[in-house]
Amino acid sequence: MGSSAETSVFIFSYGTLQDRQIQQELYGRTLSGHQDSLSSYILSTINLPENSLEQNTYFIAEYTGNPNDSIGGFCYEITSAELLITDAYEGAAYTRKSVRLNSGRACLVYIKA
Secondary structure: OOOOOEEEEEEEEEOOOOOOHHHHHHHHHOOOEEEOOOOOOOEEEEEEOOOOOOOOOEEEEEOOOOOOOEEEEEHHHHHHHHHHHHHHHOOOEEEEEEEEEOOEEEEEEEOOO
């Protein structure tokens, strides 16, 4: 394996990271992914007025522990460098957690901090 090899990770998006324009702005490319879902979580909303002049209410995943609760979204493969960009984009209101999606794939998701 050469030194230019980049480690990839999978992230689960249930909100703005599914927007192709945001993907282009953050990563300089459009992500390809597949639909998936995450059990035992619900979507709540959070106000983040400092992040955008156009939108200040965002979705945030919140753990319930109830296996009947589920969030739909997309699983994307990104590089470790892009993961750092995503961390900065999500901000302090979110924390990154490793989860297993309903498809069985291990993935990272940003949830309520």
